[in-house]
Amino acid sequence: MRCKLLTGFVFAVLASAGTAEHRKQSMDAAQEWKEELWEAxxxxxxxxxxxxxxxxxxxxxxxxxxxxxAGQEDVRALAAQNSAAAREVLLSARAGRFEQALQAFGRLEATCRGCHDLHPEKRPPVR
Ligand code: HEC
Structure with a gap:
């Protein structure tokens, strides 16, 4: 029993470490894409x-x-807003409406920051 619990714990730690590492990589990519997007x-x-x-x-x-x-509703909502803002940049830029695209870019940046301000990586897992 104890051994089972311990195994479960080790797996949980490994799984969350995997997510954190993966997130760092995708966030580094996001940073690059955002800078390139600003230039474009x-x-x-x-x-x-x-x-x-x-x-x-x-x-x-x-x-x-x-x-x-992960059951973090406020963080999920910010991610949704972040994605929606990026999609708006896409559609506006594609239509050649750059003023609108820049406004949406502002919302994109605000929601990147908004999520970081919540520091969701420091929250204990819900499950
Ligand atoms: C829904 C939440 C959320 C959104 C939206 C979000 N991030 Fe993050 N970001 C995180 C979390 C959580 C971390 C911390 C990862 C860690 O340290 O475990 C992070 C970390 C980072 C880091 C540091 C990575 C590292 O190597 O430590 C960068 C850079 C970053 N984000 C860029 C961005 C950019 C740019 C955007 C918007 C395009 C963005 N993020 C949107 C949650 C988010």
Whole structure:
């Protein structure tokens, strides 16, 4: 029994460490994409902007699923807003509406920051 519990504990720790490591990698990518997106928007490059915004929107969706699984509703909601803002950048840039795209970019950045301010990585797992 004790051994089973211990095994379960070790697996839980390993699994959460895996998620944390994976998150760090995807967040580093997000940072790069966001910087490149800013440059692409400034250069009014619709194609490049749309491509980068699409990657950020997908990452936001994946984050949303992760935090839903983790039972953290406020964090999930921020991930959803983050993804929606990226999607708006995509659609506006694709339509050549750069003013609108820049406004959505502002919301994208605000929701990146909003989530970090919650420090969800420090919360104990819900399950
Ligand atoms: C839904 C929550 C959430 C959203 C939205 C979010 N992040 Fe993060 N981010 C995190 C968490 C949690 C960490 C901490 C990871 C850790 O240290 O375990 C993090 C860490 C980071 C880091 C540090 C990574 C490292 O190597 O330690 C960067 C850079 C980053 N995020 C960039 C971004 C950018 C850019 C966006 C928006 C495009 C974004 N994040 C949106 C949750 C989020």
């Amino acid at each position: 928007l400034s250069a009014r490059d619709a194609k490049k902007s749309a491509k980068l915004a699409g990657k950020l929107a997908a990452l936001g969706k994946a984050e949303e699923a992760e935090w839903k699984k």
